[in-house]
Amino acid sequence: QKEVEQDPGPLSVPEGAIVSLNCTYSNSAFQYFMWYRQYSRKGPELLMYTYSSGNKEDGRFTAQVDKSSKYISLFIRDSQPSDSATYLCAIMDSNYQLIWGAGTKLIIKP
Amino acid sequence: DTAVSQTPKYLVTQMGNDKSIKCEQNLGHDTMYWYKQDSKKFLKIMFSYNNKELIINETVPNRFSPKSPDKAHLNLHINSLELGDSAVYFCASSRERDYYGYTFGSGTRLTVV
Numbered sequence: 710q711k712e713v714e715q716d717p718g719p720l721s722v723p724e725g726a727i728v729s730l731n732c733t734y735s736n737s738a739f740q741y742f743m744w745y746r747q748y749s750r751k752g753p754e755l756l757m758y759t760y761s762s763g764n765k766e767d768g769r770f771t772a773q774v775d776k777s778s779k780y781i782s783l784f785i786r787d788s789q790p791s792d793s794a795t796y797l798c799a800i801m802d803s804n805y806q807l808i809w810g811a812g813t814k815l816i817i818k819p
Numbered sequence: 820d821t822a823v824s825q826t827p828k829y830l831v832t833q834m835g836n837d838k839s840i841k842c843e844q845n846l847g848h849d850t851m852y853w854y855k856q857d858s859k860k861f862l863k864i865m866f867s868y869n870n871k872e873l874i875i876n877e878t879v880p881n882r883f884s885p886k887s888p889d890k891a892h893l894n895l896h897i898n899s900l901e902l903g904d905s906a907v908y909f910c911a912s913s914r915e916r917d918y919y920g921y922t923f924g925s926g927t928r929l930t931v932v
Contacts, residue, residue: 743920745920747860750928751925751926752823752909752911752923752925752926753862753909753923755919755920755922758919795860797860799920801920805850805913805915805916805917806864807864807920811859811860811861812861812862
């Protein structure tokens with residue numbers, strides 16, 4: 710079993726829809742969770758990070774961590790074509806190393 | 820601009836050649852990394868390096884070697900290039916013992932022919 714599992718998609722939704730992106734992880738000791746966005750031919754950029762359980766909101770984006778289920782989510786409200794990208798979840802281990810999901814390719818259709 | 824910058828952006832070369840990719844960060848970060856991203860977009864750590872410690876992913880062939888002239892630079896040297904080395908290579912940096920993630924460069928697309 711991989712330490713972090715993420716469906717690679719692609720996930721295609723119409724403009725304006727609510728998008729839900731998810732990852733599961735195996736180590737219950739993990740505490741720091743991140744979402745990166747990667748546009749085509751660009752490097753990943755940090756979108757949001759959360760510590761422990763709960764929600765964090767930033768504009769149209771909400772990151773959610775459920776430690777009891779070992780499940781992290783990124784929600785995008787009112788999705789726009791400019792949100793089309795690959796979204797990678799990443800979890801930082803106790804050695805400050807990032808463990809990456811495979812990335813989900815998101816396509817927002819106008 | 821504060822950033823992680825890599826050169827070149829594109830590199831096409833023949834099998835057997837030796838090549839280097841350069842990386843510079845002006846963020847004042849202590850730790851730098853090299854990642855390889857394959858065609859399926861999976862990010863694989865190759866090296867992490869600060870002025871105290873080089874951590875090498877054991878799956879990385881010894882044809883790959885990081886070279887750091889100073890804290891702001893971490894170059895990647897590759898000997899005897901193979902077809903399977905074709906990928907996008909990303910440099911990244913972070914503050915030591917910082918839980919707030921890494922800053923990435925825009926990548927070097929390496930094609931070995």
